[in-house]
Protein backbone atom coordinates (compact mmCIF):
# COMPACT_ATOMS: atom_id res chain seq x y z
CA UNK A 472 0.00 0.00 0.00
CA UNK A 473 1.89 3.03 -1.26
CA UNK A 474 -0.51 5.96 -0.95
CA UNK A 475 -0.85 8.53 1.82
CA UNK A 476 -4.32 9.17 3.15
CA UNK A 477 -6.48 10.13 6.07
CA UNK A 478 -9.64 8.26 6.94
CA UNK A 479 -12.48 9.70 8.95
CA UNK A 480 -16.12 8.78 8.58
CA UNK A 481 -18.35 10.37 11.22
CA UNK A 482 -21.71 8.93 10.06
CA UNK A 483 -23.41 6.72 12.62
CA UNK A 484 -25.35 3.84 11.07
CA UNK A 485 -28.37 1.91 12.27
CA UNK A 486 -28.93 -1.20 10.20
CA UNK A 487 -31.64 -3.87 10.08
CA UNK A 488 -35.40 -4.31 10.09
CA UNK A 489 -35.68 -2.69 13.53
CA UNK A 490 -33.38 0.23 12.80
CA UNK A 491 -36.11 2.89 12.59
CA UNK A 492 -36.63 2.41 16.34
CA UNK A 493 -33.45 4.44 16.88
CA UNK A 494 -34.75 7.57 15.16
CA UNK A 495 -36.53 8.90 18.23
CA UNK A 496 -33.40 8.86 20.40
CA UNK A 497 -31.26 10.42 17.70
CA UNK A 498 -33.73 13.29 17.26
CA UNK A 499 -33.00 14.39 20.84
CA UNK A 500 -29.60 15.62 19.63
CA UNK A 501 -31.09 18.25 17.33
CA UNK A 502 -33.23 21.38 17.60
CA UNK A 503 -37.01 21.54 17.17
CA UNK A 504 -37.43 22.29 13.45
CA UNK A 505 -36.95 19.43 10.99
CA UNK A 506 -36.99 19.88 7.23
CA UNK A 507 -38.32 16.60 5.84
CA UNK A 508 -37.22 16.10 2.22
CA UNK A 509 -38.74 13.30 0.19
CA UNK A 510 -39.39 12.32 -3.41
CA UNK A 511 -42.33 11.86 -5.68
CA UNK A 512 -44.54 9.87 -3.33
CA UNK A 513 -43.23 6.30 -3.00
CA UNK A 514 -42.76 6.81 0.76
CA UNK A 515 -46.43 7.71 1.11
CA UNK A 516 -47.55 4.68 -0.90
CA UNK A 517 -45.44 2.17 1.05
CA UNK A 518 -46.18 3.63 4.49
CA UNK A 519 -42.62 4.66 5.44
CA UNK A 520 -43.64 8.34 5.49
CA UNK A 521 -46.35 7.65 8.09
CA UNK A 522 -43.92 5.77 10.32
CA UNK A 523 -41.32 8.54 10.18
CA UNK A 524 -43.79 11.40 10.66
CA UNK A 525 -45.30 9.62 13.67
CA UNK A 526 -41.85 9.44 15.28
CA UNK A 527 -41.15 13.11 14.48
CA UNK A 528 -44.47 14.13 16.02
CA UNK A 529 -43.90 11.98 19.08
CA UNK A 530 -40.50 13.67 19.50
CA UNK A 531 -42.27 17.07 19.47
CA UNK A 532 -40.63 18.31 16.28
CA UNK A 533 -42.04 20.97 13.99
CA UNK A 534 -41.98 19.32 10.60
CA UNK A 535 -41.50 21.40 7.46
CA UNK A 536 -42.20 19.24 4.44
CA UNK A 537 -40.38 19.51 1.13
CA UNK A 538 -41.77 16.83 -1.19
CA UNK A 539 -41.05 16.37 -4.89
CA UNK A 540 -37.29 15.87 -4.79
CA UNK A 541 -36.92 14.24 -8.17
CA UNK A 542 -34.60 11.48 -9.24
CA UNK A 543 -31.39 13.24 -10.32
CA UNK A 544 -32.28 16.43 -8.40
CA UNK A 545 -32.13 19.72 -10.23
CA UNK A 546 -30.61 23.08 -9.47
CA UNK A 547 -34.09 24.60 -9.60
CA UNK A 548 -35.27 22.24 -6.86
CA UNK A 549 -32.12 22.97 -4.85
CA UNK A 550 -32.95 26.70 -4.97
CA UNK A 551 -36.46 25.91 -3.72
CA UNK A 552 -35.13 23.84 -0.80
CA UNK A 553 -32.62 26.50 0.20
CA UNK A 554 -35.40 29.09 0.34
CA UNK A 555 -37.61 26.82 2.47
CA UNK A 556 -34.74 26.14 4.88
CA UNK A 557 -33.86 29.85 5.09
CA UNK A 558 -37.48 30.86 5.73
CA UNK A 559 -38.07 28.32 8.50
CA UNK A 560 -34.98 28.36 10.75
CA UNK A 561 -34.39 24.69 10.20
CA UNK A 562 -32.33 22.74 12.77
CA UNK A 563 -32.04 19.37 11.02
CA UNK A 564 -32.58 18.17 7.46
CA UNK A 565 -34.02 14.65 7.34
CA UNK A 566 -33.75 12.89 3.97
CA UNK A 567 -36.39 10.24 3.42
CA UNK A 568 -35.65 8.43 0.17
CA UNK A 569 -32.90 7.16 -2.09
CA UNK A 570 -29.62 8.68 -3.18
CA UNK A 571 -31.33 11.61 -4.87
CA UNK A 572 -33.06 12.77 -1.67
CA UNK A 573 -29.91 12.20 0.41
CA UNK A 574 -27.70 14.06 -2.08
CA UNK A 575 -30.21 16.87 -2.31
CA UNK A 576 -30.43 17.22 1.46
CA UNK A 577 -26.67 17.61 1.75
CA UNK A 578 -26.71 20.14 -1.08
CA UNK A 579 -29.35 22.22 0.72
CA UNK A 580 -27.45 21.87 4.02
CA UNK A 581 -24.30 23.26 2.42
CA UNK A 582 -26.05 26.10 0.61
CA UNK A 583 -28.40 27.62 3.19
CA UNK A 584 -25.76 29.80 4.85
CA UNK A 585 -23.47 30.20 1.84
CA UNK A 586 -22.73 33.81 0.95
CA UNK A 587 -23.19 34.33 -2.76
CA UNK A 588 -23.76 31.82 -5.53
CA UNK A 589 -23.58 28.32 -4.04
CA UNK A 590 -23.97 26.61 -7.45
CA UNK A 591 -20.96 28.44 -8.81
CA UNK A 592 -18.88 27.98 -5.67
CA UNK A 593 -19.55 24.33 -4.80
CA UNK A 594 -20.45 22.61 -8.07
CA UNK A 595 -18.85 24.69 -10.83
CA UNK A 596 -15.69 25.75 -8.99
CA UNK A 597 -15.64 22.67 -6.72
CA UNK A 598 -14.76 24.75 -3.63
CA UNK A 599 -15.50 23.68 -0.07
CA UNK A 600 -17.59 25.79 2.34
CA UNK A 601 -15.49 28.25 4.33
CA UNK A 602 -14.22 26.89 7.66
CA UNK A 603 -16.51 29.25 9.57
CA UNK A 604 -19.61 28.76 7.38
CA UNK A 605 -22.55 27.26 9.21
CA UNK A 606 -23.76 23.96 7.76
CA UNK A 607 -27.05 22.34 8.67
CA UNK A 608 -26.87 18.77 9.97
CA UNK A 609 -28.30 16.06 7.70
CA UNK A 610 -29.63 12.61 8.56
CA UNK A 611 -31.04 9.94 6.24
CA UNK A 612 -33.73 7.31 6.37
CA UNK A 613 -32.67 5.38 3.28
CA UNK A 614 -35.23 3.66 1.07
CA UNK A 615 -33.08 2.48 -1.83
CA UNK A 616 -29.65 0.84 -2.02
CA UNK A 617 -27.09 2.05 -4.53
CA UNK A 618 -25.36 5.37 -4.23
CA UNK A 619 -23.72 5.16 -0.80
CA UNK A 620 -24.97 8.72 -0.23
CA UNK A 621 -26.08 7.68 3.27
CA UNK A 622 -22.45 7.55 4.43
CA UNK A 623 -20.60 9.97 2.19
CA UNK A 624 -20.48 13.67 1.41
CA UNK A 625 -21.32 13.40 -2.28
CA UNK A 626 -24.03 15.53 -3.89
CA UNK A 627 -24.87 15.22 -7.58
CA UNK A 628 -27.03 18.02 -8.98
CA UNK A 629 -28.32 18.57 -12.52
CA UNK A 630 -28.56 21.92 -14.25
CA UNK A 631 -31.46 20.77 -16.41
CA UNK A 632 -31.44 23.90 -18.53
CA UNK A 633 -27.93 23.12 -19.81
CA UNK A 634 -28.05 19.28 -19.63
CA UNK A 635 -25.18 19.44 -17.16
CA UNK A 636 -25.04 16.94 -14.31
CA UNK A 637 -22.20 17.49 -11.90
CA UNK A 638 -21.17 16.04 -8.56
CA UNK A 639 -19.38 17.65 -5.67
CA UNK A 640 -17.86 15.74 -2.80
CA UNK A 641 -17.97 18.00 0.23
CA UNK A 642 -15.60 17.64 3.14
CA UNK A 643 -16.70 15.35 5.95
CA UNK A 644 -18.66 18.09 7.74
CA UNK A 645 -21.43 17.31 5.24
CA UNK A 646 -21.54 13.58 5.88
CA UNK A 647 -24.87 12.56 7.40
CA UNK A 648 -24.86 12.68 11.21
CA UNK A 649 -26.71 9.37 11.22
CA UNK A 650 -28.36 7.10 8.68
CA UNK A 651 -31.05 4.50 9.15
CA UNK A 652 -30.82 1.51 6.81
CA UNK A 653 -33.76 -0.85 6.89
CA UNK A 654 -33.49 -3.41 4.05
CA UNK A 655 -37.25 -3.98 4.26
CA UNK A 656 -37.76 -0.39 3.10
CA UNK A 657 -36.06 -1.30 -0.20
CA UNK A 658 -38.51 -4.10 -1.01
CA UNK A 659 -40.88 -1.75 -2.87
CA UNK A 660 -38.18 -0.25 -5.10
CA UNK A 661 -39.23 -0.84 -8.75
CA UNK A 662 -37.40 -3.63 -10.53
CA UNK A 663 -35.49 -1.32 -12.89
CA UNK A 664 -34.31 0.88 -10.00
CA UNK A 665 -33.18 -2.14 -7.98
CA UNK A 666 -31.10 -3.30 -10.96
CA UNK A 667 -29.75 0.20 -11.58
CA UNK A 668 -28.75 0.36 -7.91
CA UNK A 669 -26.98 -2.99 -8.14
CA UNK A 670 -24.85 -1.84 -11.04
CA UNK A 671 -24.19 1.52 -9.38
CA UNK A 672 -22.73 -0.37 -6.42
CA UNK A 673 -20.63 -2.61 -8.68
CA UNK A 674 -19.32 0.35 -10.59
CA UNK A 675 -18.44 2.33 -7.48
CA UNK A 676 -16.21 -0.52 -6.46
CA UNK A 677 -14.71 -0.85 -9.94
CA UNK A 678 -14.01 2.89 -10.15
CA UNK A 679 -11.81 2.62 -7.09
CA UNK A 680 -10.36 -0.85 -7.80
CA UNK A 681 -9.16 -0.12 -11.36
CA UNK A 682 -6.34 2.24 -10.48
CA UNK A 683 -2.72 1.70 -9.40
CA UNK A 684 -0.78 -1.57 -9.35
CA UNK A 685 0.51 -1.77 -5.79
CA UNK A 686 -0.57 -4.48 -3.36
CA UNK A 687 -3.25 -2.65 -1.37
CA UNK A 688 -5.63 -3.98 1.30
CA UNK A 689 -8.33 -1.76 -0.25
CA UNK A 690 -8.35 -3.99 -3.35
CA UNK A 691 -8.87 -7.14 -1.28
CA UNK A 692 -11.82 -5.44 0.43
CA UNK A 693 -13.17 -4.46 -2.98
CA UNK A 694 -12.95 -8.02 -4.27
CA UNK A 695 -14.89 -9.27 -1.25
CA UNK A 696 -17.57 -6.64 -1.74
CA UNK A 697 -17.90 -7.47 -5.44
CA UNK A 698 -18.21 -11.19 -4.70
CA UNK A 699 -20.91 -10.54 -2.12
CA UNK A 700 -22.79 -8.25 -4.51
CA UNK A 701 -22.66 -10.77 -7.37
CA UNK A 702 -24.04 -13.53 -5.13
CA UNK A 703 -26.77 -11.38 -3.58
CA UNK A 704 -27.79 -9.74 -6.88
CA UNK A 705 -28.36 -13.12 -8.52
CA UNK A 706 -30.72 -14.05 -5.69
CA UNK A 707 -32.47 -10.65 -5.57
CA UNK A 708 -33.33 -10.47 -9.27
CA UNK A 709 -35.02 -13.88 -8.99
CA UNK A 710 -36.70 -13.08 -5.70
CA UNK A 711 -36.73 -9.38 -4.83
CA UNK A 712 -38.38 -10.18 -1.48
CA UNK A 713 -35.35 -12.18 -0.26
CA UNK A 714 -34.42 -10.21 2.88
CA UNK A 715 -30.97 -11.72 3.22
CA UNK A 716 -30.00 -10.80 -0.34
CA UNK A 717 -31.50 -7.30 -0.12
CA UNK A 718 -29.77 -6.66 3.20
CA UNK A 719 -26.40 -7.73 1.77
CA UNK A 720 -26.93 -5.45 -1.22
CA UNK A 721 -27.79 -2.54 1.07
CA UNK A 722 -24.75 -3.04 3.29
CA UNK A 723 -22.43 -3.54 0.31
CA UNK A 724 -23.73 -0.29 -1.21
CA UNK A 725 -22.74 1.64 1.89
CA UNK A 726 -19.21 0.22 2.02
CA UNK A 727 -18.74 0.58 -1.72
CA UNK A 728 -18.72 4.36 -1.42
CA UNK A 729 -18.04 5.53 2.09
CA UNK A 730 -14.37 6.31 1.33
CA UNK A 731 -12.96 3.08 2.89
CA UNK A 732 -12.01 1.21 -0.28
CA UNK A 733 -10.60 4.38 -1.82
CA UNK A 734 -7.88 4.51 0.84
CA UNK A 735 -4.47 4.67 -0.80
CA UNK A 736 -5.99 4.70 -4.29
CA UNK A 737 -5.91 7.29 -7.07
CA UNK A 738 -9.34 6.05 -8.24
CA UNK A 739 -10.85 6.39 -11.71
CA UNK A 740 -14.46 7.71 -11.97
CA UNK A 741 -14.51 8.24 -15.74
CA UNK A 742 -17.40 5.78 -16.22
CA UNK A 743 -19.31 8.00 -13.80
CA UNK A 744 -18.30 11.18 -15.64
CA UNK A 745 -19.52 9.76 -18.96
CA UNK A 746 -22.55 8.18 -17.28
CA UNK A 747 -23.58 11.45 -15.65
CA UNK A 748 -23.52 13.14 -19.02
CA UNK A 749 -25.55 10.32 -20.60
CA UNK A 750 -28.01 10.74 -17.70
CA UNK A 751 -28.33 14.49 -18.23
CA UNK A 752 -29.31 13.86 -21.86
CA UNK A 753 -31.49 10.76 -21.46
CA UNK A 754 -32.84 11.08 -17.87
CA UNK A 755 -32.26 7.32 -17.48
CA UNK A 756 -31.55 5.86 -14.00
CA UNK A 757 -28.00 6.56 -12.88
CA UNK A 758 -26.89 2.90 -12.71
CA UNK A 759 -28.26 2.21 -16.21
CA UNK A 760 -26.21 5.10 -17.60
CA UNK A 761 -23.07 3.60 -16.07
CA UNK A 762 -23.87 0.12 -17.39
CA UNK A 763 -24.48 1.41 -20.90
CA UNK A 764 -20.95 2.76 -21.38
CA UNK A 765 -19.01 0.29 -19.24
CA UNK A 766 -18.05 -2.38 -21.75
CA UNK A 767 -16.55 0.07 -24.26
CA UNK A 768 -14.72 1.89 -21.46
CA UNK A 769 -13.26 -1.15 -19.71
CA UNK A 770 -12.09 -2.73 -22.99
CA UNK A 771 -9.90 0.34 -23.42
CA UNK A 772 -8.79 0.46 -19.79
CA UNK A 773 -7.84 -3.23 -19.91
CA UNK A 774 -5.03 -2.54 -22.37
CA UNK A 775 -3.33 -0.12 -19.94
CA UNK A 776 -4.23 -1.86 -16.70
CA UNK A 777 -3.77 -5.48 -17.71
CA UNK A 778 -2.41 -6.91 -14.41
CA UNK A 779 -5.37 -5.53 -12.46
CA UNK A 780 -7.84 -6.89 -15.02
CA UNK A 781 -6.18 -10.32 -14.72
CA UNK A 782 -6.61 -10.12 -10.97
CA UNK A 783 -10.25 -9.04 -11.40
CA UNK A 784 -10.87 -12.09 -13.62
CA UNK A 785 -9.28 -14.51 -11.19
CA UNK A 786 -10.36 -13.13 -7.82
CA UNK A 787 -13.84 -11.84 -8.64
CA UNK A 788 -15.00 -14.15 -11.44
CA UNK A 789 -13.02 -17.31 -10.58
CA UNK A 790 -11.39 -17.56 -14.01
CA UNK A 791 -8.76 -20.33 -13.63
CA UNK A 792 -6.49 -19.13 -16.40
CA UNK A 793 -4.53 -22.33 -17.00
CA UNK A 794 -2.91 -22.25 -20.43
CA UNK A 795 -4.28 -18.77 -21.10
CA UNK A 796 -2.33 -15.58 -21.80
CA UNK A 797 -2.85 -12.58 -19.54
CA UNK A 798 -4.91 -10.91 -22.28
CA UNK A 799 -7.15 -13.96 -22.56
CA UNK A 800 -7.67 -14.10 -18.79
CA UNK A 801 -8.49 -10.38 -18.61
CA UNK A 802 -10.88 -10.70 -21.55
CA UNK A 803 -12.57 -13.68 -19.88
CA UNK A 804 -13.05 -11.50 -16.78
CA UNK A 805 -14.75 -8.77 -18.81
CA UNK A 806 -16.86 -11.43 -20.60
CA UNK A 807 -17.98 -12.71 -17.19
CA UNK A 808 -18.88 -9.17 -16.15
CA UNK A 809 -20.92 -8.76 -19.34
CA UNK A 810 -22.69 -12.11 -18.80
CA UNK A 811 -23.60 -11.08 -15.26
CA UNK A 812 -24.92 -7.73 -16.49
CA UNK A 813 -27.11 -9.52 -19.03
CA UNK A 814 -28.26 -11.99 -16.38
CA UNK A 815 -29.26 -9.12 -14.08
CA UNK A 816 -31.06 -7.43 -16.96
CA UNK A 817 -28.96 -4.29 -17.37
CA UNK A 818 -28.79 -2.22 -20.56
CA UNK A 819 -25.48 -2.52 -22.38
CA UNK A 820 -25.95 0.35 -24.84
CA UNK A 821 -26.85 4.02 -24.61
CA UNK A 822 -29.30 3.46 -27.48
CA UNK A 823 -31.45 1.41 -25.11
CA UNK A 824 -31.68 4.52 -22.91
CA UNK A 825 -32.87 6.72 -25.75
CA UNK A 826 -29.54 8.27 -26.76
CA UNK A 827 -29.03 8.89 -30.47
CA UNK A 828 -25.99 9.50 -32.68
CA UNK A 829 -27.06 13.15 -32.93
CA UNK A 830 -26.74 13.52 -29.16
CA UNK A 831 -23.13 12.27 -29.02
CA UNK A 832 -21.40 15.64 -29.61
CA UNK A 833 -23.56 17.18 -26.86
CA UNK A 834 -22.96 14.29 -24.44
CA UNK A 835 -19.22 14.54 -25.14
CA UNK A 836 -19.13 18.28 -24.57
CA UNK A 837 -20.85 18.00 -21.17
CA UNK A 838 -18.59 15.17 -19.95
CA UNK A 839 -15.99 16.26 -17.43
CA UNK A 840 -12.72 14.65 -18.62
CA UNK A 841 -9.53 14.22 -16.60
CA UNK A 842 -6.64 11.73 -16.41
CA UNK A 843 -7.90 8.92 -14.24
CA UNK A 844 -7.47 5.22 -13.51
CA UNK A 845 -5.40 3.70 -16.30
CA UNK A 846 -6.48 6.08 -19.06
CA UNK A 847 -5.85 9.65 -20.09
CA UNK A 848 -8.84 10.29 -22.30
CA UNK A 849 -9.38 13.20 -24.65
CA UNK A 850 -12.82 14.41 -25.76
CA UNK A 851 -12.45 12.48 -29.05
CA UNK A 852 -11.95 9.28 -27.00
CA UNK A 853 -15.22 9.98 -25.18
CA UNK A 854 -16.92 10.35 -28.56
CA UNK A 855 -15.45 6.97 -29.63
CA UNK A 856 -16.60 5.28 -26.40
CA UNK A 857 -20.12 6.71 -26.82
CA UNK A 858 -20.23 5.68 -30.48
CA UNK A 859 -19.12 2.16 -29.59
CA UNK A 860 -21.80 2.10 -26.88
CA UNK A 861 -24.62 3.20 -29.17
Ligand code: NZQ
Pocket residue numbers: 509510511512513514517540541542543544568569570571572574614615616617618619620623624625626627638656657658659660661664668671728743757758
Ligand atom coordinates in the same frame (compact mmCIF):
# COMPACT_ATOMS: atom_id res chain seq x y z
O1 NZQ B 1 -39.24 9.85 -5.97
P1 NZQ B 1 -39.41 8.71 -5.03
O2 NZQ B 1 -40.81 8.53 -4.59
O3 NZQ B 1 -38.44 8.77 -3.88
O4 NZQ B 1 -39.09 7.37 -5.87
C1 NZQ B 1 -37.78 6.92 -6.12
C2 NZQ B 1 -37.28 7.26 -7.53
O5 NZQ B 1 -38.34 7.31 -8.44
C3 NZQ B 1 -37.82 5.42 -6.16
N1 NZQ B 1 -37.70 4.81 -4.83
C4 NZQ B 1 -36.71 4.98 -3.92
N2 NZQ B 1 -36.96 4.20 -2.85
C5 NZQ B 1 -38.13 3.55 -3.10
C6 NZQ B 1 -38.59 3.94 -4.36
N3 NZQ B 1 -39.74 3.46 -4.89
C7 NZQ B 1 -40.44 2.57 -4.16
N4 NZQ B 1 -40.05 2.14 -2.94
C8 NZQ B 1 -38.89 2.60 -2.38
N5 NZQ B 1 -38.49 2.14 -1.20
O6 NZQ B 1 -36.71 5.04 -6.95
C9 NZQ B 1 -36.41 6.06 -7.89
C10 NZQ B 1 -34.94 6.35 -7.86
O7 NZQ B 1 -34.59 6.96 -6.65
P2 NZQ B 1 -33.23 7.78 -6.56
O8 NZQ B 1 -33.08 8.30 -5.19
O9 NZQ B 1 -33.18 8.76 -7.69
O10 NZQ B 1 -32.14 6.66 -6.90
P3 NZQ B 1 -30.64 6.48 -6.44
O11 NZQ B 1 -30.58 6.04 -5.03
O12 NZQ B 1 -30.01 5.65 -7.46
O13 NZQ B 1 -30.02 7.95 -6.52
C11 NZQ B 1 -29.58 8.49 -7.75
C12 NZQ B 1 -28.90 9.83 -7.55
O14 NZQ B 1 -27.72 9.71 -6.74
C13 NZQ B 1 -26.59 10.25 -7.45
C14 NZQ B 1 -26.98 9.98 -8.90
O15 NZQ B 1 -26.21 10.72 -9.81
C15 NZQ B 1 -28.43 10.36 -8.90
O16 NZQ B 1 -28.60 11.75 -8.99
N6 NZQ B 1 -25.35 9.66 -6.96
C16 NZQ B 1 -24.88 10.01 -5.74
C17 NZQ B 1 -23.66 9.55 -5.27
C18 NZQ B 1 -23.09 9.94 -3.96
N7 NZQ B 1 -23.76 10.67 -3.13
O17 NZQ B 1 -21.96 9.57 -3.67
C19 NZQ B 1 -22.80 8.68 -6.07
C20 NZQ B 1 -23.49 8.03 -7.18
O18 NZQ B 1 -22.50 7.66 -8.13
C21 NZQ B 1 -24.53 8.87 -7.86
O19 NZQ B 1 -23.94 9.73 -8.80
Ligand code: ZN
Pocket residue numbers: 618671675743757
Ligand atom coordinates in the same frame (compact mmCIF):
# COMPACT_ATOMS: atom_id res chain seq x y z
ZN1 ZN C 1 -22.81 5.93 -8.95
